[in-house]
Amino acid sequence: MEHIPVLLEECISGLNIVPSGVYVDGTLGRGGHAREIVKKLSSGKLIAIDRDADALKEARRLLADDNSRITFVHGNFRDIDAILENHAPEVDGMLFDLGVSSPQLDDSGRGFSYMHDAPLDMRMDRLSAVTANDVVNEWPEDELRKIFFEYGEERYSRQIARAIVKKRASEPITSTYVLNDIILRAIPPAARREAQHPSKRCFQAIRIAVNDELGAIAGMLEAAPDKLKPGGRICIISFQSLEAKLVKRAFSSRINGCKCPKELPVCVCGFVPTLKLITKKAIKPRAGEVALNPRARSAELRIAERI
8 A cells, every 4th residue: 555644735734844944854755744844845855764764765766856955864753862863953843643654554565554464574774673573472472462451452361361471382473464363362252343443452552562663662761852943843643552642642741730728929949841732633534535545544743833
């Protein structure tokens, strides 16, 4: 499936692009958002970051006509502070799309999907040490149960973790199809007939663990706002509740972070707000976009501005 940039118009509008400005696309993917950002620039530039070297290579090809205005960086957005030290002390806007790109899901060799038989990999950066094979075959049963429950919100986490440990005791679990079969056999028959594929939650949980996605998001949220110029915007698209909670909490801490008792007439803790919300409620895809791109259904865009 072709990768379609989610909430494209809303992101470009939300960034409030200045033609001479410097912008960051922290999750370049196949460059759908980046292409539209660059169209708005004259003397400005875009710093395009992705942890997936394959995505970066393909984006370079797809954006070849705009390469003079784009600096491509192979890196993790959790290191946004260090990355920008080498390219720009401050920027006019940042965009982070926290979803897994369609090409990653659809690449039958990457192991992200239960729909293709592939080795258990799931690394966004192929240079990373930990793979899905390591998680499934080496992590303790209680740790598996924990990630299935916390990262996948899987109600049968205990049964699935137990089934995985039992299977791997006799032989290693090496493929997505084998893992999918274990999950299906571990849950009640009624759960197998639910609208959402029974393996989706566990595959999501393993992917999050392999790539330390929540840790990366937390690191980015801690550092990124401080690299914005006053008036600069940060736009973040989340796709599931764990991501959304991190974004909402990080924005709130910079907007409403005063720790003084409510009865005090003035703040004495020294808190100074550094962001203001542009979107009081998350922006969600319109029905037409979801019809064209069903994977956009759960997307939520939140925008804040540096003050």
